[in-house]
Amino acid sequence: MPKISLDTLKTIVEIVAYFAATVFFCVNLLTGALSSSLQISINAERKNISKTEDDIVVKVNLKRGKHGAIKILSAEVFSRDCSSGPIKLKGLDGLKVSDGKLNWNQDKGSPYVLTPEDSGVFSSILKVPQGQTCTIEVGILGNRPLSFYDVQWRSAIVVHGSK
Numbered sequence: 001m002p003k004i005s006l007d008t009l010k011t012i013v014e015i016v017a018y019f020a021a022t023v024f025f026c027v028n029l030l031t032g033a034l035s036s037s038l039q040i041s042i043n044a045e046r047k048n049i050s051k052t053e054d055d056i057v058v059k060v061n062l063k064r065g066k067h068g069a070i071k072i073l074s075a076e077v078f079s080r081d082c083s084s085g086p087i088k089l090k091g092l093d094g095l096k097v098s099d100g101k102l103n104w105n106q107d108k109g110s111p112y113v114l115t116p117e118d119s120g121v122f123s124s125i126l127k128v129p130q131g132q133t134c135t136i137e138v139g140i141l142g143n144r145p146l147s148f149y150d151v152q153w154r155s156a157i158v159v160h161g162s163k
Contacts, residue, residue, distance in 0.1 A: 051130060058123060062120050062121075071111040074139075077124045085126055135157070
């Protein structure tokens with residue numbers, strides 16, 4: 001049986017370790033394990049505005065996990081059973097800056113970025129039939145900066161109608 005020197009053994013162990021680390025990060029990159037940590041919570045408040053219609057104010061809280069930033073490419077609220085939406089969540093488009101001041105009259109159109117452990121509250125108003133119970137769904141589309149694929153998140157709540 002041939003003898004292996006300590007230097008050769010060290011080199012073999014280093015090669016195996018580098019290979020294992022590369023496989024680990026490639027698998028996590030391809031499966032989205034490093035990008036999919038986003039918590040969504042939804043709150044809704046219903047208000048009657050006419051004999052036939054109610055407003056449902058939908059507030060969506062987004063909280064990013066510990067690793068990496070997420071670009072929010074699209075975020076919408078929708079009620080399939082109440083035939084309302086989809087409507088974009090407000091507050092996710094960047095504003096243009098002119099002379100060092102925010103220009104509230106013009107969206108920049110760049111994606112909103114949630115950095116690690118960052119959070120934000122975004123909202124929209126859905127018009128729904130008066131008194132009808134509605135399922136409110138939120139859909140988020142995003143990705144990590146420099147990523148080659150998009151990730152989706154969804155959440156839903158039921159808002160009861162008046163009796």
